[in-house]
Amino acid sequence: MALKALRKLRPTGLTGTTGTPTGPAAPAATPPRAADGDVLLETVGLTKSYAGADGELPVLAGIDLKVRAGEIVALLGKSGSGKSTLLRCLAGLIPTSSGTVSYRGEPLTGANPGTAMVFQTFALLPWLTVQQNVELGLEARGVPAEERARAAVQAIDLIGLDGFESAYPKELSGGMRQRVGFARALVVEPDVLMMDEPFSALDVLTAENLRGELMELWESGQFPTRAVVLVTHNIEEAVLMADRIVVLGSRPYGTIRETVEVDLDRPRDRDAPAFQDLIDRVYRIMTGRQKEARLSGRTEPADQDKRTVAGTPLPAATVDGLSGLAEMVAHRGGRCDLADLADELGLDVDDMLPQVDALDLLGFARVSGDDLVLTEAGSAFAGADVQTSKPLFARAATEVPLVKLITNSLRQRPDAAVRAGFFRDLLAHHFTSEQVERQLETATDWGRYAELYTYDADRQEYRLDEGASAKI
Numbered sequence: 001m002a003l004k005a006l007r008k009l010r011p012t013g014l015t016g017t018t019g020t021p022t023g024p025a026a027p028a029a030t031p032p033r034a035a036d037g038d039v040l041l042e043t044v045g046l047t048k049s050y051a052g053a054d055g056e057l058p059v060l061a062g063i064d065l066k067v068r069a070g071e072i073v074a075l076l077g078k079s080g081s082g083k084s085t086l087l088r089c090l091a092g093l094i095p096t097s098s099g100t101v102s103y104r105g106e107p108l109t110g111a112n113p114g115t116a117m118v119f120q121t122f123a124l125l126p127w128l129t130v131q132q133n134v135e136l137g138l139e140a141r142g143v144p145a146e147e148r149a150r151a152a153v154q155a156i157d158l159i160g161l162d163g164f165e166s167a168y169p170k171e172l173s174g175g176m177r178q179r180v181g182f183a184r185a186l187v188v189e190p191d192v193l194m195m196d197e198p199f200s201a202l203d204v205l206t207a208e209n210l211r212g213e214l215m216e217l218w219e220s221g222q223f224p225t226r227a228v229v230l231v232t233h234n235i236e237e238a239v240l241m242a243d244r245i246v247v248l249g250s251r252p253y254g255t256i257r258e259t260v261e262v263d264l265d266r267p268r269d270r271d272a273p274a275f276q277d278l279i280d281r282v283y284r285i286m287t288g289r290q291k292e293a294r295l296s297g298r299t300e301p302a303d304q305d306k307r308t309v310a311g312t313p314l315p316a317a318t319v320d321g322l323s324g325l326a327e328m329v330a331h332r333g334g335r336c337d338l339a340d341l342a343d344e345l346g347l348d349v350d351d352m353l354p355q356v357d358a359l360d361l362l363g364f365a366r367v368s369g370d371d372l373v374l375t376e377a378g379s380a381f382a383g384a385d386v387q388t389s390k391p392l393f394a395r396a397a398t399e400v401p402l403v404k405l406i407t408n409s410l411r412q413r414p415d416a417a418v419r420a421g422f423f424r425d426l427l428a429h430h431f432t433s434e435q436v437e438r439q440l441e442t443a444t445d446w447g448r449y450a451e452l453y454t455y456d457a458d459r460q461e462y463r464l465d466e467g468a469s470a471k472i
């Protein structure tokens, strides 16, 4: 795998920075140690709901969490499980609906003075230079100009940005921009660094490099922060970086499904069996809901009847993608270990989550332990040729709430056409605009393939496919 080779090439220090007493050659301070530190952040019985058109939308419930000095805590969950919401509550950027968030034992009443945030989208001010962007955090805290400049230079050095002080964000690559994001957060030396998917807008290699450098800084004791809370949907990233992984479940709303201690030595070796075992375990926890559903004795048709658009977000999986996975599983006898399959394909196991979710949603497969198992319908779909697979897919897709909503809405219109904005508005009650767009893309792809409806991108309009009623 190309990535593995590149990992070996990654320099072991910061990217060639010199002139800082905290450079790679400096004797390592005692690395921070997890779990025995002071409690920095604590939530007790935290719940959070957002006001929606149909009343309150519960997002988080019963969250009891402690973050101690010396540890990296990952908040891991699928899209919509409330990771960013929890992070914002911990940072005091939004209030909880009930329960408390405390910083060093004091309940928060506003922004948390002990935290600083790194965002996925960098959030830099384009008209300010790197140096000025980094100083921003200090300006807000009333630090005098001279001290600001000195601290910013230090943070810029630490994070491998020296030489770029006078550059503007648009002149920088994505990786360098995110370094500015890190420097801006670290310059205030927060007790807890908060990161919301900080690597997910970067290409794979840049993300890998930046992760490695941050971990080296953390391990060397040079990180000017005492704990880290990392939001991610990437299992491998969580196992690589965290001391503790808090897995959030999202049905019907975000609760802590399980907390997993990561007791592996650093730097961590992704190829070590213990690393892979942990990935399998976390993967099982994340995908375990099907098992729970079966154990609770609910039958499938009843389940399907109860599904709603709000509670059944469509994963970002194309028909090609989900068919590809179904065919590979069929080729292995209708059942296979997901982690093994990902490994064979050179993928991270969570790269396949959207396709796994899609197959589950369509009733084509179930997760059982570590394995993905095709259902009878899934086996028929995987074995069918293009023409016969379409009606099989159409039958399954019409049971998916958003596809059903679009199809039924179109049927009720004399002109059999509905503008996409109608569905966008309906979904906006329950999802962020990014999630809405992603789901509509999936619904469009599925509906087109199933020949249930078409989508005219110029007019932003769905239209009933002429043969739709014959297909179901």
Ligand SMILES: Nc1ncnc2c1ncn2[C@@H]1O[C@H](COP(=O)(O)OP(=O)(O)OP(=O)(O)O)[C@@H](O)[C@H]1O
Binding pocket: 050, 051, 057, 059, 077, 078, 079, 080, 081, 082, 083, 084, 085, 086, 233, 429, 430, 431, 432, 435
């Ligand atoms: N400001 C808001 N108003 C209404 N609903 C919101 C708001 N912010 C988030 N939500 C909803 O709350 C739920 C949790 O959202 P959140 O962004 O916390 O999830 P997430 O786990 O961070 O997801 P992602 O991986 O997509 O970033 C989603 O259903 C989302 O649509």
Ligand SMILES: [Mg+2]
Binding pocket: 083, 084, 085
């Ligand atoms: Mg988020």
